[in-house]
Amino acid sequence: MKRAKITVIGAGNVGATTAHRLAEGQLGDVVLVDVVEGMPQGKSLDLYQAAPVVHHDCWVVGTNDYEATAGSDIIVMTAGLARKPGMSRDDLQEVNAKIVAECIGRACKGSRDATIIMVTNPLDVMCEVARRVSGFPRERVIGMAGILDTGRMRAFIAMEMKVSTESVFALVLGGHGDSMVPLPRYTTVSGVPITELLPKERVDAIVARTAGGGGEIVKLLKTGSAYYAPAAGVWEMVDAIVKDRKKILPCSVYLKGEFGLDAVWVGVPCKLGTSGMEGVFEFKLTDEEKALLHKSAADVKGQMGKLPADLS
Numbered sequence: 001m002k003r004a005k006i007t008v009i010g011a012g013n014v015g016a017t018t019a020h021r022l023a024e025g026q027l028g029d030v031v032l033v034d035v036v037e038g039m040p041q042g043k044s045l046d047l048y049q050a051a052p053v054v055h056h057d058c059w060v061v062g063t064n065d066y067e068a069t070a071g072s073d074i075i076v077m078t079a080g081l082a083r084k085p086g087m088s089r090d091d092l093q094e095v096n097a098k099i100v101a102e103c104i105g106r107a108c109k110g111s112r113d114a115t116i117i118m119v120t121n122p123l124d125v126m127c128e129v130a131r132r133v134s135g136f137p138r139e140r141v142i143g144m145a146g147i148l149d150t151g152r153m154r155a156f157i158a159m160e161m162k163v164s165t166e167s168v169f170a171l172v173l174g175g176h177g178d179s180m181v182p183l184p185r186y187t188t189v190s191g192v193p194i195t196e197l198l199p200k201e202r203v204d205a206i207v208a209r210t211a212g213g214g215g216e217i218v219k220l221l222k223t224g225s226a227y228y229a230p231a232a233g234v235w236e237m238v239d240a241i242v243k244d245r246k247k248i249l250p251c252s253v254y255l256k257g258e259f260g261l262d263a264v265w266v267g268v269p270c271k272l273g274t275s276g277m278e279g280v281f282e283f284k285l286t287d288e289e290k291a292l293l294h295k296s297a298a299d300v301k302g303q304m305g306k307l308p309a310d311l312s
């Protein structure tokens, strides 16, 4: 079977860390693209020189143009500005929309069958830019945020209960922003909902810390935003797609009526396999949960409305 070819656009913190995980996880050959001259080439050489030591044989190539990306199976889009302290994700929209339109437009020319995994913020709105510019069906444009948000929630619960992170499962729906919707009712330790295990005020505190999880790291780092856990989220999506694992993972998806929402990007559980986003995993929400999800979706839709009609 042919080895997967994965283009990672943006060789900054998230992009380079993603390339590292993908190559060392033996998921495919990696082409790392950035506008900064020499930087993706240097990082790729450095990554590839670890191959003989850590035992992988994936090629890692760096470039400033898109020629070497042709025929990619997966395009991971991480290029763009990251938040600085005091900024919201939406503050990045205008400038990042231009970067996403340019990069996705160029990358898609030689890779018409690729699946795009979006990372650039504001995530859900940038997914719409990629969908419009690429013309790809929703199955092949998917946003990475839910794995990060649920990863944060799982980590906070593991810290609180002093149990292995592996025993904790969490569910977060909604846009990747302040109005995201962590669902404690479906968040469990070894199958038992945390609402049965922790007092309400602790659950509320974990929900609030999850929603502000990105901002907490921005504040600590001062010069940029999180990248190790985001890169892990991309790794899990690529792994599910290239190995056709049919994993149910929370991702940003262009909804077509699911959960009562239409023509908007929000995080929902979906099935990932060779064809990309192979189906939304829909289930019944309480009235309160539904209201929160619809509020989050309305926020995303409001931001989508600010995109220019012509993105080229």
Ligand code: TXD
Pocket: 009, 010, 011, 012, 013, 014, 015, 033, 034, 035, 036, 078, 079, 080, 081, 082, 083, 092, 096, 099, 102, 103, 118, 119, 120, 121, 122, 123, 144, 145, 148, 176, 224, 225, 226, 227, 230
């Ligand atoms: O959950 C999520 N989706 C996210 C999203 C989690 C973490 C970070 N998230 C967002 O990813 C973040 O808000 C940013 O919008 C992106 C990238 O974050 P990163 O931390 O990697 O930013 P860096 O380190 O500044 O890297 C960005 C790189 C940098 O090397 C630039 O030179 C490059 O993007 N860049 C470009 N490359 C190619 N082409 C163009 N036009 C371009 N413009 C900038």
